[in-house]
Amino acid sequence: QDIDDVGHKYYLELVLEDVLDKDSTVNCTAEVLYHLGNNNIAPDVQVSLEGELKNTDEADNIFYHRIKSLEKELVAENIPDSYGNVPPEMEPIHLLAWVASGYVIWQNSTENTEFHLAQIKHVKQVKRSDEYLEFDYMILLHEMVSQEIIPWQMTVLWHPQHGVQVTQDSRQPKHASE
């Protein structure tokens, strides 16, 4: 829908599929408004779910306590590796990056872009004195139209009850990941 002087609005019907359980799906609808002219504003998004998302408390708590009890801060690179493999203990770190990159992608999307998370180049856990877990990620985003691979730094906070937050993110110059 073209809205004069405002922008373009899209009406979507989506099906959410649980990554860990392909048979578990939830329908949802969304409205996305891309603002006219200014590409520096993120599109407005409204979503409504028809149903409930699965409860993940148990898995969240197991991951949370595992990381909390590490003697040394977690460090990892190249997730997935060149062959597409992710070691099982890195899977939650991978999923966390996925969610967080969704935020970064949303903030930087226009009608002419299509971003996907290509790879985590590097991730480092940052020690915190409070309850939150903090990870400093260097990710690679793949943009379909230009085919570019864009390195992006993001700082991610997570807590089982408080969810995911991206506290800082910045696009990096092309050779930053090497």
Place this chain on the structure above:
Amino acid sequence: DQVFHIVPETFQQVQHLQHLCSTLLLDLWKPQLPEDIQAGEDLHIRVPAPLVQEVKDSLDHHMISYKVLVPNVQELVNQSMPKERNSHRQVPEGYVYTQYHPMEEIYQWMTQIQKSNSELVTQHYLGETVENRTMYYLQISQPSDKNKKIIWMDCGIHAREWISPAFCQWFVKEILQNYKSDPKISRFLQNLDLYVLPVLNIDGYIYSWEKDRLWRKNRSPHMNGTCYGTDLNRNFNSSWGSVGVSYNCSSEIFCGSGPESEPETRAVAQFIERRKSDILCYLTIHSYGQYILTPYGSTTKPPSNSEELMHVAEKAAAALMGKYGTSYEVGPTSLILYSNSGSSRDWAHMIGIPFSYTFELRDKGVHGFLLPSYQIQPTCEETM
């Protein structure tokens, strides 16, 4: 992975090393157990690659001197098992199609495949890459008096799309293993010849194995060697340089200094141009996205045989979905993806090849270019 040789000098150093081994779960080669680490005695530890820097920093920080005994454990492993590696090379029955292979192995595979299937397969010279590597294609052709039409398929025009060359290899294997037993395939080969180019962008493919996994273009130098690579799929002479490209070398969609400026493009174009009256179908395999794309990318004006093109593509997508439920979108690039000019598929159609398709294989972005090897088999099976 590296192996470090350390001789701890003090009890404090011993304690620190024991701590390091147990928290990082390092692989102790000598002695067997952390509790047996002693001052004045040899210590050999294998450190996984991602932890090497961290361990070095920790040793430096605690003033513990070390030597790197084995700088590359994988190399050592490979060297110590020459028989196993050779068996991959000699016997195609030993070739693992469910794993990704570096270019050297693909070259060897081509030679082997021709050797063990010489009644059907011949390897031919196509041309050379920027870095002077030889491009070969395989011709699968059943001897007959008929003048058969040709189906051409090329893979690996974009370096990072590893599933594409994997598919070409799988395809050849499937045809050769089943042409006698499968009536569909044998009928196919009675009437058609198959020409398969397993890796078009050889230099780029090698570069993605050795230096940058997400490299896309070829390796032609520009601006005095300060910038590399032309997007081969923007370099063909089909509305070259008009839309969906960049004239800047640093872009991933740099179309080159002119149409067919790249030797790889010329090698393919010259061959196809010469044989075009016999070529029925041009297929080019990419990833990712799960699309079967029809001409054109450079314009939304439909090709002359667009109905037929779509009909065949839709049947293909349905057959593909029948295997594992994977859904592929079908349509012209300019409508369902984005505009681009200079693509090989557009060019093939423009010079008169009636059926010209780009396949974008799995997946839809979850793994993208880094498709795990366990997906090679299902991807290839459904695409067959």
